[in-house]
Amino acid sequence: MWNVKGPYQGGVWKIRVELPDAYPYNSPFIGFVNKIYHPNIDEMSGSVCLDVINETWSPMFDLVNVFEVFLPQLLLYPNPSHPMNGEAGALMMRDHNTYEQRVKEYCEKYAKPEDAGQATEEKSSDEELSEDEYASSDEAVAGQPDP
Structure with a gap:
């Protein structure tokens, strides 16, 4: 768990991690389960657009890098x-203050501790995961604020 400064501060997200068979030689799939408003995160799927995960992944990286470096840096910068979210990207470039307000609204609406815990339960009632899909994924909570 990590505490991020800036407009995402205080938000708590559940992160979906899927490891391919060729991990660590192939990058993991990283996605946000509960909603987040961010230019580089698809609002509907939660998929993360980050070069170091999607294009320049190296077997030298591991999940510690993802959670302690890559994702916090993505939220900060x-x-x-x-x-991936064109609306968020355009708003950030056009009106940074309104963008930050929208981020804070999403944090208050979708990124409370109980949201991170309930997001998977809601999803599992809507769509069944096969045993193989369930076994190949892991989830973690990210962004819990300091007490």
Whole structure:
């Protein structure tokens, strides 16, 4: 768990991690389970657009790097010029204050500790995971604020 400064501070997210058979030679799939407003995170699927995970992954990296370096840096330094969420990217470039307000609204609405715990339960009632899919994924909670 990590505490992020800036507009995401105080948000708690459940992160879906899927390890491919060729891990660590192939990168893991990383996705946010509960909603987050961010230029480089798809709002619907939670998929993360981050070069170091998607394109330049190295077997030298591990999940500790993902949770302690890559994701906190992504939240601190979004890249609005290569968005997965075009609306968030455009808003960040056009009106940074309104963008930060929208991030805070999403944190208050979707990223409370109980949201991170309930998101998977809601999803599992909507769509069944096969045993293979369930066995190949792991989830972690990220972003819990300091007490």
